[in-house]
Amino acid sequence: MSRSLPQSGSALLRAWPASALAVWAAAWRAGAVAPDDVVHTLHDYAQTHEIDAAADTGVAGGGGALDLLQAVGGAAASAVALPAAGDPQGLPPGALTGDVLAAGEVLLLAVPAGPTLAVTARGAVERCRWTFRALASPFDVDTIGGDQSPGELEYELREAVDEAAAVIAGLAGPRSAGPVDLRDALAARTHAVSLDLPPHDRPRVDRMLATAAQIDAIVSLAGGGPGASAGQLDTADTALRRLSSLTRRARATAINTLLRDYRS
Template sequence: MSNASATLTVWASAWLAGAAAPDDALDALTAWAPVQRVHAADPETAAQTGLPGPGAGTVGAAALFTTLRRSTAGGRAGSGAEVRLVLPVAGDVRGLPAGTSFARAALAAGEGVLVPDAGLGLVPAAEGEEALRWVVHSLPVDVPPAEHVGLAEAEHALRSAVRDSARALDELQVAREDATVRQRIAAALRATPQPEWPRGVPPRALRVLDQAQHVGAILEAAAQDTPGGAWSAAAADAREQLLRPLWTDVRTAQLAAVAESVRVLAAHPSQR
């Protein structure tokens, strides 16, 4: 359940608040791909940001950070700006500015970064294993306020999800019928990039992010059509009904952990 948008949200927030060095922020993104490519989604956004438009080439992540600084704070270090993670899926599009190209792209990707002060939204797309493309969208409408979920509340829900996801494996007979499921969960966790985080990120937030990643790996195993998976339409529907609320808990926990990290870093910019 870890993703590049969470990494960018935390590091961009820290950098805009003066709590992180730019080189450290750029290095953190390379955990997802060694090459970062950035361009605007359309000519209007290109004119607004100075980024290349579609078909006009790309620039590196340094230009993205510069664009955010210029768009939010006029280049003043330490001023900070709101940067927000979104993790939309069908049926759960909280936080998305409706009817925008960003909303459509973020829903398709399952992730994105909102910068309301700049009127911008960013969506990543992997290009093989070597490159990650960030497409920058302008937001012509007001961004709805963030839905606040406390970290303690999210952590409690996630602990329940840990227990429920273990039961889900048993009820779906995944663990019993597929002897490799535990190995697949461990392999998925090992394969997930582990970016560095800025100094000052609350340990509790990091713990919740780790728990969310682990539960997400369990749920992905439970969702696969293994020998213990769904054999019929009715079984597939039962599986979906069982796993959907657990996925919601995982996304909520990650959103809460990232939001708390952003809040703390913005409040204590001298930690760099």
């Protein structure tokens, strides 16, 4: 799942800012939304947006939300990946920097007559800094997330909901929260990792993202508690890592499906 570093005294950035920027910028370029719609979405993530770009990217540093939209919307193609340690999701080795792994998501841009760019977002609700880096060698962004079809991943997600619930049920020990508290906590965490999308015609994408958010919320709630045994925790940890990897792959596939649709 995505992680954002909080600034002192600041609230965390919402989950999946780079994925949101990617899909809303693609919708704008396709004429499905207005620039104000994209800016409004970005303001849901942070009050201020800043661009930090190296000289070899061809992107001007500074600027705000509209400059960010222009920089991303001008790409010939785009894709997102949600990498984690041991799960690079098809990224070339040069892109797996500490910042990319810490952010938990990266937006890849194919720039006409330029290098492939990797874009990450870091910050808090007061200010989000978008870092643009050029990959060391050319990279086909359409190769990202192509290992499994959306249909296959949707089936795996449906199966994984029951598995995630079983992991929590299998962790014995007293719990301080009752059923109502757990339901409220699950609903809140599901909302926190959900992604708002522009208009589109892919109901499967909506289902995949909704199920991925539900599983992510369950994974984040699956603490062992003081009564769980070491063996239970070890088994749960293995299962939760597998579930987290599945939701990353499914979420990236869903977003990249929309990105290709808007580009076609």
